[in-house]
Amino acid sequence: MTLEDIEDVFEVEQRSFSVPWTKDAFIAEIKYNEKARYVVLEIEGKVLGYGGFWKILDEGHITNIAIDPDIRGKGYSHLIIEELLKIAQEEKIVGMTLEVRASNKVAQGLYEKYGFQSRGIRPKYYQDNGEDALIMWRNEK
Secondary structure, eight states: OOGGGHHHHHHHHHHHOSSOOOHHHHHHHHHHOTTEEEEEEEETTEEEEEEEEEEETTEEEEEEEEEOGGGTTSSHHHHHHHHHHHHHHHTTOOEEEEEEETTOHHHHHHHHHTTOEEEEEETTOOTTTOOOEEEEEEEOO
16 A cells, blocks of 8 residues: 555545544555554455555554455455454464454455454444454464
8 A cells, every 4th residue: 555545545444434544644644553464455456455454573463455345246355354463474473463443244254254253342443333343263283
């Protein structure tokens, strides 16, 4: 992800989440956060998906993964996750974690395919409706 991608990333973000990150938050991630690692999915010159994580010591905390709602269900999220895991491996990250809505069974199933397992709950984690988040972890081999 580069600063040139931010407009498209922000559009996907707004279409994907009820409490989206701000444009300034993405700019700060790219310009100032040395822990941030972000990738984009670009189709015909337009960013239609993205994902990222923070490298904290030897662990990765996935911050967000989003695919434009118009192209979901076509396997593009696999490309994002696989690229994030590739970066994690290159950077010798030994474990990855993320939070996901307790009701988002589709995302949970996707993460489970990549070895993530539910390890706990963050009660009332989501600001929009107070929904719990599952904490999922993947340990590298």
